[in-house]
Amino acid sequence: MHAIGVDIGGTKIAAGVVDDEGRILAQTRRHTEPDDAASIDAAIADVYAELSADHRIGAIGLAAAGFVAADRSGVLFAPNIAWRDYPLRDRVASLIEDKVEIVVENDANAAGWAEFRFGAARDVEDMLTLTIGTGLGGAIVSHGQLVRGFAGVAAEVGHMRVVPGGHYCGCGHEGCWEQYASGSALVRDAQAAAVAHPDRAGRILELAGGDAEKIVGPYVTQAAQEGDELAIALLADLGRWIGEGAASVAALLDPAMVVVGGGVAAAGDLLLVPARKGFADQLSARGHRPEASIVVASMGNDAGIVGAADLARL
């Protein structure tokens, strides 16, 4: 059965027709207005109309960046879109004439599910996916089942506390994992290093035009790839926090694999090697158990589309 997956970002939606093997047969996108929820509903109906013209569609999966209701009918809360207890499924359904199953999924869950079904984790039954962009999202699969939790808000991995009294997080708490293992953390630490160790930050500052405020993650990655010592250390620190946090998750869930996706994953081994070391250093009962592998995600930017479509079919 073919399904449509829709990845709903703040300012655009990307949609695709996905077959049973996770292949995207056709794709389209629309610009949207994050403050206007109805415009998003309409855009979804519109991409459905376009894509269903040439494909027989059995289900629509909507990947949303927010807390999704346990019955997958809508969004409880979204930080960047004007959704508050929003019945997304029914609003979209009212704009579509065909009878088609519509389900809402958390976007990180959808992306992780794509890795589990068709990507890096397709051969395991228990996995953790970390999607590391500006923030830190995640998806958990246990014994082949997506872990949604009782209210649908499981896998908010970025808000596991890793340092009591640690960095302030936008969620209102201190020391969340996201404050140590995300692109924002990398930028903050690079900017801090430019203040505390200007003698070592030359290359990173140069890429930022001499202005610490303009440092972004890709500059750090580029400098590291060129061999810059500070940039390598910053990525190693980020990797260490990924690995050490994953070891805490492994104490709870014992995954066979940790998949690292999102923009930060572009740093490759500069990130993964320290992550594996941090994981091994902190893994409980090491030597008495098999160990999870830590690998880069393989589904790319379309993971959300593929995962949402596949979950809608289940």
Add this chain to the structure above:
Amino acid sequence: MHAIGVDIGGTKIAAGVVDDEGRILAQTRRHTEPDDAASIDAAIADVYAELSADHRIGAIGLAAAGFVAADRSGVLFAPNIAWRDYPLRDRVASLIEDKVEIVVENDANAAGWAEFRFGAARDVEDMLTLTIGTGLGGAIVSHGQLVRGFAGVAAEVGHMRVVPGGHYCGCGHEGCWEQYASGSALVRDAQAAAVAHPDRAGRILELAGGDAEKIVGPYVTQAAQEGDELAIALLADLGRWIGEGAASVAALLDPAMVVVGGGVAAAGDLLLVPARKGFADQLSARGHRPEASIVVASMGNDAGIVGAADLARL
């Protein structure tokens, strides 16, 4: 179908015949020698012989304090019993003439499963059980399934790291949750308080005969129940760590309920009220989601027997 559950401790085993409703129909126990694995095998066969004389038994569940193999056939490693990659299922089977299904389960998993099926958590589908004795064990149920992990060693909740650079743990790492939320932690903190604040530790020291080395958890609980200020503060601190750690677990798993069992739970509200406060203070996205309740376990000391028996039937 009736099943036997066997709870295997270091120096004794307790066994019972359990019916489909989780009731124990008959019970027995034996003393064992933790350094002599064969003596434990024989004792299990012996209790089977005794209990199966009057009951028709379909399965045997063995609750073991250690890392259980993913196929539930034996124990990878046990800290207090001479089991190293020990094929417990087959050793016991070789001593029993009847054809009966035998499965090995982790003891904290078994106890938690009993709470899930017949106890405090019988009405929810997603839960976390914390068994807080000398150490901190746990069981996780997600969407009605026991989370075992890929190697069978999930729910080692006590080794989630909560303080980087924190208290040394017997596992070789620092800052494990068990070092902050366990009976051992309570005793250590009470002894430390007796050194740092002798003026405040009078009642606890009195119960311990004036010797800080002889402080045990029940003295702290008793003093707290009498209104002793230091004892109340010590239990509140323990409770806070339970709640704050549970909030990190909730960020990952979103349980409907956290069940607190084990000897420490005897402190009741002196522990639970601070635990609920710590949980609420640290729960991510509070206000945008339903919240887990934190309750005391209801199955008592037989939870391991009941849970092991029930899991053996599945």
Add this chain to the structure above:
Amino acid sequence: MHAIGVDIGGTKIAAGVVDDEGRILAQTRRHTEPDDAASIDAAIADVYAELSADHRIGAIGLAAAGFVAADRSGVLFAPNIAWRDYPLRDRVASLIEDKVEIVVENDANAAGWAEFRFGAARDVEDMLTLTIGTGLGGAIVSHGQLVRGFAGVAAEVGHMRVVPGGHYCGCGHEGCWEQYASGSALVRDAQAAAVAHPDRAGRILELAGGDAEKIVGPYVTQAAQEGDELAIALLADLGRWIGEGAASVAALLDPAMVVVGGGVAAAGDLLLVPARKGFADQLSARGHRPEASIVVASMGNDAGIVGAADLARL
């Protein structure tokens, strides 16, 4: 001998004629431009001209918010004024015709010295003053001598690390004491509480016109004085960090008194009582040593003027 003390802020200078008993006999002030160092020199010369018309002046003490050179001739670095290796003494001297001793002092050192000579700490020989405004400054007196350090930059107490991996500090490091014991920390924590616990933050938000971004320290103090529970807890947390950090300082310096000044001190016992408890809870070898008292500063906003003048006379 009479001396002039000048307290140099970012946008204004306040000056006074100070007698041997620490009394201010006359006072004046000027607006200045922080980006124009020469305008500050001129303003100082101008207040000297005004004040010396009616008083015979033996010395001028300049209290500067920055790192002061060991020979007290200038400022190595100031975060908020355009001083970089700036020879403040000689620049001011070149604008004054009289031969008069001019010395530069760190502003927190000057304020602390005033407390030591004429204020709350006038009866002790060893003290720590904490000046808690937006940031956290300090002054240390050991055996009656101001501790300046080898390079003149001692008593930067705000940058003692209290939490490894803790809150990012503008200095480029993590976990500085200033990030936990300052007005900025109070505001940050109040804003975070408004996000994490909106149900408890009602009164503070009301004072801020409903806008968390507009929360300032005095609103928290006012709400606490009215009995608001969250505000009381926020001040207690701030007080605890003051006390616990002071206990670490006491392990090094064993002061007889800790004087708490700056705007935050207006909260009085709401701050001091938790500070004393935090100090007592963390003080090493308590019971085997006399304990420092923790008191509010008594010299008010003129402490910088008085202390700078007095230090210039020495």
Add this chain to the structure above:
Amino acid sequence: MHAIGVDIGGTKIAAGVVDDEGRILAQTRRHTEPDDAASIDAAIADVYAELSADHRIGAIGLAAAGFVAADRSGVLFAPNIAWRDYPLRDRVASLIEDKVEIVVENDANAAGWAEFRFGAARDVEDMLTLTIGTGLGGAIVSHGQLVRGFAGVAAEVGHMRVVPGGHYCGCGHEGCWEQYASGSALVRDAQAAAVAHPDRAGRILELAGGDAEKIVGPYVTQAAQEGDELAIALLADLGRWIGEGAASVAALLDPAMVVVGGGVAAAGDLLLVPARKGFADQLSARGHRPEASIVVASMGNDAGIVGAADLARL
């Protein structure tokens, strides 16, 4: 003037005649009984009798491992000797017929003073000495004066808190610097590593005869000097904590030099290089201030004798 310095350990005392240049002209020692304070008094009188036979002695300095009274007349409390508010000066004086000045000093203060007057720090006015043996002691000199504090118990540097909620310390608190920067910490971490990473601990375990309980600091140092990777990492971690803690002290005291003495200092650059890096990484306002050097102590095991004698003369 010649003075006698006596270094009083738990089970022996070492004494010497010290001239104005810090040279030891004659030396002797006695065995003592830590539980019998009077036997220590007698032994001190005895070494005085022996040494004063050939030398004219003007003063006696007694270096004691404990809290020394502010008037240097006795010991408030000693962890390992039966001294509680013990008037050591007068007890010794009553056993000596000559009129000779007797003063009691803290042993780490005495050792640090020797470094300041005659050793590694003889050219600076502001210094911190760290004496790192089983525990972590210290001495602070500010502007050429020994910092004793108001009660005589300053420079208990080992009990500055560096990790909230960190390792339990024998003083009854958590996270004291001594728990991270001492020989005991090194041994604890080596033993923990042998549990958590047995694959990496081969050489250290070999030196300890295969028994983790028998690991001592010198085995780690030896293995590191042979190139063992784990041992090098353990010393680097210890060095890092020395340096990072010293950076916090430097925020308060701005010393020109940090002198590292005690048994652990035998590791030399394996310890010092990471210590310097940790210091530089954490030093506040680096680049805007001169930096303290970190060097090895030069006075050896006789530092306590020399320093106590010299302080007695002042």
